[in-house]
Structures are given as C-alpha cells and as structure tokens.
Amino acid sequence: xxxxxxxxxxxxxxxxxAKMYYLQDLTMGAIATExxxxxxxxxxxxxxxxxxxxxxxxxxxxxxxxxALEQDIHSRFGVTAHVVPxxxxxxxxxxxxxxxxxxxxxxxxxxxxxxIIGVAWGxxxxxxxxxxxxxxxxxxxxxxxxxxxxxxxxxxxYASEILQxxxxxxxxxxxxxxxxAFFDDPRTKEGLWRERSTKRLLDIQARLDLAIFxxxxxxxxxxxxxxxxxxxxxxxxxxxxxxxxxGDVATVFYRPDGTSSDIALNSRASGPSLDRLRKVARRVxxxxxxxxxxxxxxxxxxxxxxxxxxxxxxxxxxxEPDGRVSESAQSDRxxx
Amino acid sequence: xxxxxxxxxxxxxxxxxAKMYYLQDLTMGAIATExxxxxxxxxxxxxxxxxxxxxxxxxxxxxxxxxALEQDIHSRFGVTAHVVPxxxxxxxxxxxxxxxxxxxxxxxxxxxxxxIIGVAWGxxxxxxxxxxxxxxxxxxxxxxxxxxxxxxxxxxxYASEILQxxxxxxxxxxxxxxxxAFFDDPRTKEGLWRERSTKRLLDIQARLDLAIFxxxxxxxxxxxxxxxxxxxxxxxxxxxxxxxxxGDVATVFYRPDGTSSDIALNSRASGPSLDRLRKVARRVxxxxxxxxxxxxxxxxxxxxxxxxxxxxxxxxxxxEPDGRVSESAQSDRxxx
DNA sequence: AGAGCAGTTGCACATTCGTTCAGGAGGTGC
DNA sequence: GCACCTCCTGAACGAATGTGCAACTGCTCT
Numbered sequence: 001x002x003x004x005x006x007x008x009x010x011x012x013x014x015x016x017x018a019k020m021y022y023l024q025d026l027t028m029g030a031i032a033t034e035x036x037x038x039x040x041x042x043x044x045x046x047x048x049x050x051x052x053x054x055x056x057x058x059x060x061x062x063x064x065x066x067x068a069l070e071q072d073i074h075s076r077f078g079v080t081a082h083v084v085p086x087x088x089x090x091x092x093x094x095x096x097x098x099x100x101x102x103x104x105x106x107x108x109x110x111x112x113x114x115x116i117i118g119v120a121w122g123x124x125x126x127x128x129x130x131x132x133x134x135x136x137x138x139x140x141x142x143x144x145x146x147x148x149x150x151x152x153x154x155x156x157x158y159a160s161e162i163l164q165x166x167x168x169x170x171x172x173x174x175x176x177x178x179x180x181a182f183f184d185d186p187r188t189k190e191g192l193w194r195e196r197s198t199k200r201l202l203d204i205q206a207r208l209d210l211a212i213f214x215x216x217x218x219x220x221x222x223x224x225x226x227x228x229x230x231x232x233x234x235x236x237x238x239x240x241x242x243x244x245x246x247g248d249v250a251t252v253f254y255r256p257d258g259t260s261s262d263i264a265l266n267s268r269a270s271g272p273s274l275d276r277l278r279k280v281a282r283r284v285x286x287x288x289x290x291x292x293x294x295x296x297x298x299x300x301x302x303x304x305x306x307x308x309x310x311x312x313x314x315x316x317x318x319x320e321p322d323g324r325v326s327e328s329a330q331s332d333r334x335x336x
Numbered sequence: 337x338x339x340x341x342x343x344x345x346x347x348x349x350x351x352x353x354a355k356m357y358y359l360q361d362l363t364m365g366a367i368a369t370e371x372x373x374x375x376x377x378x379x380x381x382x383x384x385x386x387x388x389x390x391x392x393x394x395x396x397x398x399x400x401x402x403x404a405l406e407q408d409i410h411s412r413f414g415v416t417a418h419v420v421p422x423x424x425x426x427x428x429x430x431x432x433x434x435x436x437x438x439x440x441x442x443x444x445x446x447x448x449x450x451x452i453i454g455v456a457w458g459x460x461x462x463x464x465x466x467x468x469x470x471x472x473x474x475x476x477x478x479x480x481x482x483x484x485x486x487x488x489x490x491x492x493x494y495a496s497e498i499l500q501x502x503x504x505x506x507x508x509x510x511x512x513x514x515x516x517a518f519f520d521d522p523r524t525k526e527g528l529w530r531e532r533s534t535k536r537l538l539d540i541q542a543r544l545d546l547a548i549f550x551x552x553x554x555x556x557x558x559x560x561x562x563x564x565x566x567x568x569x570x571x572x573x574x575x576x577x578x579x580x581x582x583g584d585v586a587t588v589f590y591r592p593d594g595t596s597s598d599i600a601l602n603s604r605a606s607g608p609s610l611d612r613l614r615k616v617a618r619r620v621x622x623x624x625x626x627x628x629x630x631x632x633x634x635x636x637x638x639x640x641x642x643x644x645x646x647x648x649x650x651x652x653x654x655x656e657p658d659g660r661v662s663e664s665a666q667s668d669r670x671x672x
Numbered sequence: 673a674g675a676g677c678a679g680t681t682g683c684a685c686a687t688t689c690g691t692t693c694a695g696g697a698g699g700t701g702c
Numbered sequence: 703g704c705a706c707c708t709c710c711t712g713a714a715c716g717a718a719t720g721t722g723c724a725a726c727t728g729c730t731c732t
Contacts, residue, residue: 012403015395016421022393023438024420027718034423038682043720057358058392059351060472067348084360085352087370102359136396363688374712379690 010048017042018049053134053169058109072319073308077300081308082106083315084288092289095311096127099288103309104131107212110282110307111170113137115209119166120145120250120271121159121181124214124286129162132169140172143204145211146250146271147179175204179270181231181251186267205272208280215299216248220291232265239264247295249277249285249304256294258302274302282306293317350385353378358391389470389505394445408655409644413636417644418442419651420624428625431647432463435624439645440467443548446618446643447506449473451545455502456481456586456607457495457517460550460622465498468505476508479540481549482586482607483515511540515606517567517587522603541608544616551635552584556627568601575600583631585613585621585640592630594637610638618642629653 013035020026020034021042028042035042049055061070073081084102086095107128111117119125119142148159160176167174179198183189192198218232218240232240243263245253250271254260260274277283285305287296290313297318299305310318349371356362356370357378364378371378385391397406409417420438422431443464447453455461455478484495496512503510515534519525528534554568554576568576579599581589586607590596596610613619621641623632626649633654635641646654 015397015403018395019421019438022395023441024434025437028720029718034421039719040682040721041680044680047720054395054397056392056394056396059354059358059390060392061351061390067351085355085370098360101361102355105359364690365688375689376691376712377710380710383690 010045011052011054014045014049014052015054017045018055021046022055051133053108053136056108056133056135058106069312069315069319073315076319077305079300079305079308081310081315084309084311086311086313088313092291095288096124099286099309099311100124100127101131103284103286104128105133106309107284108133108135108169110210110284111135111137111140114139116141116143116204116207117166117170117172118143118145118205118208118211118213118272118280119163120211120213121148121162122214122216122250124288125212126158126162128212128286129165132165134169137170137172140170141175141204142166142170142172143175143201143208144177145205145213146252146269147177147181175201177201177270181270182236182265183268183270189268189270206276206279209282211277211280211283213249213283213285215285215287215292215295216251216253217292217295218245218248218253220295236265246298247292249274249299252277254298254302254304256298256301258298258300260302274304277304278302284309286310288314290314290317346381346384347388347390350381350388351390353381354385354391357382387469389444389472392444394442405648405651405655409651412655413641415636415641415644417646417651420645420647422648424649428627431624432460435622435645435647436460436463437467439620439622440464441469442645443620444469444471444505446546446620447471447473447476450475452477452479452540452543453502453506453508454479454481454541454544454547454549454608454616455499456547456549457484457498458550458552458586460624461548462494462498464548464622465501468501470505473506473508476506477511477540478502478506478508479511479537479544480513481541481547482588482605483513483517511537513537513606517606518572518601519604519606525604525606542612542615546618546620547613547616548620548622549585551621551623551628551631552587552589553628553631554581554584554589556631572601582634583628585610585635588613590634590638590640592634592637594634594639596638610640613640614638620645622646624650626650626653 017031017035020031021028026034028039028046032039032042046055050057061067067083069083070081073079073083082102084099086098090098115137117140121144142163144159144163160174163174163176166172179192183192193202218237240253240263243253243265244255245263245265246256247254248269248271251269252260252266252271252274253263253269254274255263260266266273283305284307285296285299286309288311293314296310296314300318353367353371356367357364362370364375364382368375368378382391386393397403403419405419406417409415409419418438420435422434426434451473453476457480478499480495480499496510499510499512502508515528519528529538554573576589576599579589579601580591581599581601582592583590584605584607587605588596588602588607588610589599589605590610591599596602602609619641620643621632621635622645624647629650632646632650636654
C-alpha cells in the first residue's frame with residue numbers, strides 16, 4: 001500500500017487537473033504542461049478524479065421533471081423514476097449491466113454523511129456495486145439486508161464482496177448478516193432473532209436511512225440468482241405459487257396487489273418485513289428486463305419504492321394500463 | 337426561430353444521449369447507432385446538453401474542504417474559496433479568462449428558483465457572463481447592481497448584454513438600472529433615488545439573495561475598465577487617494593481596513609452601500625491578478641465576500657501574513 | 673546491500689472526439 | 703410557385719484521448 005502522503009498528493013493533483021479540464025476547458029496536453037507531467041498521466045488523473053467522486057457528473061432533467069415516461073410513472077405510482085435509455089433489442093445481460101451502471105452512478109446523489117444504508121444481496125445489486133462512484137462522506141454504515149447463506153455455501157464471500165465495494169465507495173463501516181437467506185425451520189429464525197448479536201443488527205436495520213435493492217421474480221421465464229443457487233427447492237416454489245407470490249425484495253415475498261401476509265415462506269426469510277422496509281425514508285429499487293414486470297407491479301402496489309431505476313422497455317410496459325397483472329399477463333399484452 | 341416542439345425534442349434526445357454517455361459509458365458512435373443518427377450529431381447533442389445545464393459537472397473537494405490554500409483562506413477570512421489552478425507565468429488576460437470561465441461554471445451551484453440575483457457591471461463579470469452554464473430554474477430575477485453610464489455613453493448596450501446572458505442562462509427576468517456609474521452631483525442622485533421608478537429597483541436590490549461582483553482596484557498598475565472608460569477624472573482620483581480608498585465593489589469604495597464612511601466619491605456612486613451589500617445572504621466575488629491584492633484584502637476586511645473565486649497566485653499572496661496592506665504594499669512585495 | 677515487488681511514468685498506437693464543409697430539408701416572403 | 707434563407711445533417715479530417723507495454727522509482731524483506 002502506498003503511503004498516505006502520496007495518496008493525498010495524487011488527490012490534490014487530480015483535483016487541480018479536474019478543475020482545469022472540466023472548469024477551464026483545457027486539453028489534457030495543456031494540463032500536462034502546466035502540471036509538468038505527461039498527457040497519459042493527466043488522462044489517468046482524470047479517470048481517478050471521476051472514479052473517486054472528485055468530479056461529480058449528474059444528469060438533471062429540466063424543471064425537476066424527466067422524460068414523458070418518468071413523469072408518467074411519477075403521476076401513476078408516486079415514485080421518482082430514472083429511465084435508462086436503451087434499445088429494445090438489447091440482451092438481458094447488457095440490459096442489466098447498463099441499468100446497474102446508471103444506478104451506481106446516480107446512487108451517490110442519495111448518499112450522505114451519517115447515513116445507514118441497507119443493501120440487499122442479489123445479482124442486480126452485485127452489478128451496481130461494481131460501478132459505484134465514490135463520495136466523500138463520513139460516518140456511514142452499510143448493512144446487509146438479508147442473509148446469503150444457502151445449502152452449499154455461507155454466501156459470505158460473495159455478499160461481503162458487494163458490501164466491501166459499497167463500503168469503500170462511501171468509506172462506510174460494514175455490518176454483515178451471516179445467516180442463511182432462508183431458514184429451514186422458522187423456529188430457528190425466531191430463536192436467532194432473539195439473540196443479542198442478531199438484535200443489534202436488526203436494530204441497525206430498523207434505523208435505515210436508505211435501502212438499495214433489486215427485485216426477485218420467482219415465476220419469470222428466467223428465474224433470478226436466488227432461485228437457481230440452491231436457496232429454494234421445489235416444495236418452496238409450490239408454496240409460493242399457492243400463496244400467490246409474484247416477487248420478492250430481499251427474500252421477502254409479496255402478491256400482485258402488494259400484500260404479503262400469510263405467505264408461508266416469509267416466516268423463514270431473513271430479510272426485513274415489508275412493513276419495516278416501508279419505514280425507510282428512501283427506498284431505491286433497481287430493476288431491468290420485462291420478465292420482472294409482474295414483480296415490479298407488485299412492489300409498486302406494496303409501496304416499497306420511492307426511487308426507481310429501470311430500463312426503457314420495462315418503464316414503458318409498467319405504465320401501460322394493463323389492469324392487474326398476474327403471471328399470465330405476459331401473454332395478454334399486445335405489442336412487443 | 338425553430339418551433340417549440342422541435343426544441344423539446346432536441347432536449348429529449350440530448351437527455352437520452354447524456355444518460356448514455358455519462359451514465360452508461362457508451363461511446364458517441366454507439367449512441368449514434370441507438371439513436372439512429374450520426375456521431376457528429378451526438379457530439380453536438382452532448383455539447384448542447386452540457387451548455388444547457390442538462391449535464392451538471394461539478395468538482396467537489398474531498399470532505400467539503402478544498403486544497404490547502406482553500407482551507408487556509410477559509411480559516412483566515414471565513415469565506416469559501418475556490419482556487420483556480422494556473423501557472424504563475426500566465427498573462428493577465430488569460431488569467432482573467434480562466435478565472436471567469438471557472439466562475440461561470442460553478443455559479444449554477446449558487447442559483448436556485450425564486451432568487452433575486454444582483455450583478456455588478458465590470459470586465460470580470462462580463463467575462464463570466466460569456467461562460468455561464470444554464471440551469472433550469474423558475475422565477476428568478478437578475479438585477480443590475482450599479483449604473484453603467486459615463487460621459488460618453490449610457491452604457492446600456494454593454495451592461496444589458498451582460499444581463500441578457502445571465503437572464504438566458506437562468507431564464508430570469510431582467511431589471512436594468514439606467515443611471516450613470518457615478519453622478520456628477522450627489523443631489524442629482526438623491527433626487528433620483530426618491531423617484532418611484534428608482535425606488536422600485538432599489539427595493540428589489542434590497543431583497544437580493546445572491547450578489548455577483550468583481551473588484552475594482554483604482555491604484556493598481558493596470559487600472560480596470562472603470563478607470564479608463566471616462567468614469568472618473570483626475571480630480572476623482574485625487575479625492576479617492578486622499579480618502580485612502582484601495583478598491584471598490586460596484587462603484588462603492590472602501591479602505592484597506594474595510595471601512596467606507598466619509599469616502600467622498602461614494603455619495604455619488606450608483607452601487608449599493610456596503611452595509612446593504614452585507615445583508616445579501618450569498619456574495620460571490622470573482623477576482624484575478626495580483627494587482628488586485630490590496631483591493632481584495634480590503635474587501636475581505638470589509639466582510640463583503642462569502643464565496644470567493646480567484647487564481648492561484650493571488651490566493652497564495654492573500655494568505656501571506658503581510659500585515660496590513662496599503663497602497664504602498666504593492667512595492668513592498670519581494671517576488672513578481 | 674541486493675533482490676524483489678508494487679506502483680508509477682511516458683511512449684506509441686488505436687480509438688474516439690470535435691469541427692469544418694458541402695449538401696439538403698423545411699420554412700418564409702415575394 | 704419559386705427563389706431565398708436559415709437550420710440541420712452526415713462525411714471527412716485532424717486533434718484529443720485512452721491504454722498496453724516496457725522502463726523506472728522507491729520501498730520492503732532477507
């Protein structure tokens with residue numbers, strides 16, 4: 001690891017370079033001359049300045065309102081939407097990647113000092129974590145919202161990698177949650193929930209200022225990570241289907257109308273109840289791909305979301321007045 | 337003039353392009369493909385997005401503190417400084433230009449809806465006006481702080497050009513102040529100040545939320561615009577010298593210690609009294625070049641400034657513990 | 673002291689970007 | 703209806719930018 005003074009020096013040069021590049025419109029060559037270094041170094045300094053949040057680039061929709069779609073979503077569901085523009089034809093992998101990158105870039109706008117940030121585990125959040133832009137804040141805490149353990153692994157490696165990245169972007173303290181995603185026996189969960197060590201973490205979760213999560217979609221054509229990694233078995237699926245679940249946030253399931261009571265699996269889930277989640281002031285949901293449409297509609301009905309980042313196709317679907325959407329809604333729709 | 341709908345369309349495309357470029361890291365070529373247009377058009381769209389404030393690029397110093405110099409200035413004078421990095425050897429013209437460009441770029445951060453913005457007339461403010469980045473705000477008013485007339489011209493053309501640019505950047509209403517910079521007879525001023533039309537404008541000035549001004553420096557080697565354009569005659573200079581003035585803000589003069597009472601010329605000045613100016617919540621001063629050092633020290637002593645944009649050389653001079661600086665201080669200094 | 677290593681630097685090259693220019697679309701005035 | 707005029711578009715060129723690579727610097731460990 002390099003010494004602290006050289007880090008500070010780098011930041012100071014990067015700051016200078018950034019001011020000259022973005023505020024004075026000099027070329028990198030000119031900056032190199034003034035800083036007595038090479039063009040390449042200036043290019044790298046500027047990359048560093050962007051990644052480390054020294055340069056803050058944000059897109060502001062005119063008059064605090066966005067595109068027609070974003071306004072539409074706002075008036076229909078009361079959530080602030082950020083539509084990520086994208087061709088219809090793009091692959092779901094790229095779609096997720098681009099939505100996640102966008103989310104990582106704008107997340108800094110929600111984070112501030114002294115915040116407790118809840119992070120759900122999942123492939124979407126994982127992708128986001130790879131694109132976070134640092135922001136210089138103090139005294140933030142990053143809390144894992146739900147367990148990541150399954151029948152094969154404790155999940156700590158992967159989950160903690162995600163938390164690490166959030167932590168280093170916002171110089172935050174990490175609070176892991178080393179429990180399985182779903183318990184086999186609800187009584188085990190109840191017992192563990194009474195443990196002081198667990199209670200401490202649940203207390204922190206209860207004081208969340210910001211929650212970041214993707215959406216699960218158990219009955220979509222392409223089931224998400226949680227459903228292929230040994231978290232749920234056939235019996236669980238049957239149970240979810242019987243209870244009418246269409247989606248989940250951090251392992252907690254809900255129905256198309258937003259209700260979640262009496263969904264059996266929820267008593268074994270490690271994530272926060274929807275009631276608890278709704279108490280969080282800012283709840284940022286990142287979601288991509290039309291196969292999540294039903295799940296998104298449910299989450300909106302449940303009022304789980306305050307800020308939504310989603311791709312263009314999904315956005316235009318969600319505002320279509322399709323009536324209530326169930327599993328079969330996918331075949332009801334008219335135009336692709 | 338193009339139709340409104342095509343303007344809106346352009347803004348929408350620009351917004352899309354900006355999201356893809358700055359949030360998803362696509363190249364302009366890729367964006368062109370997705371938007372079914374050419375690379376060049378995308379390049380132009382992005383320029384438009386930057387100029388029109390759709391893209392907001394700002395430089396944030398780590399931990400809300402800036403470079404060593406900025407922190408130093410803050411602790412010494414209690415003002416938030418923005419030091420514009422620059423080589424010592426640069427010409428004064430470039431120096432002014434680069435400070436002004438920087439100021440124009442960061443000014444958007446101070447402007448908000450429903451604000452009344454006071455703008456002083458001067459070569460520095462003129463340069464700033466050429467580099468303003470638009471910001472979508474409502475119901476702002478731009479007020480001319482001091483008259484611009486002199487013995488040769490009413491000054492309205494040039495001054496109104498500046499105001500126009502502010503106006504179009506912040507979609508603001510313009511309030512001109514069609515009076516001479518300095519009156520010949522204080523009684524004329526007093527009379528005019530009692531006129532209802534003038535009172536209306538003075539009332540607006542009294543409710544200022546933000547003031548933007550440069551500094552005059554009557555006895556510097558290179559006197560600024562105000563002193564060569566027929567605003568002041570030899571007698572005026574003698575009077576200023578006798579009264580110990582080192583600088584002015586919007587035609588109102590002050591001494592090295594920040595006092596301004598009994599400076600004869602001030603009774604004939606068209607700008608707001610320093611007491612009035614100090615009531616403005618945010619007072620942004622933009623200044624460049626070491627010849628303004630004494631004037632800057634006086635303005636700082638007078639507490640006229642809350643936010644300061646200045647070049648690096650001037651910044652490092654102003655924190656030097658030179659003791660009090662008077663007119664003779666210019667010859668005291670060691671290095672050019 | 674010297675080998676080893678992580679991090680940094682500048683060069684060279686490939687890519688990406690901004691701008692000029694000629695052509696075309698759309699709107700206006702006679 | 704036709705000429706004019708302004709604004710917009712895309713191709714082409716040169717300038718600006720990002721990155722793989724090899725050399726180098728400063729530090730650590732033995």
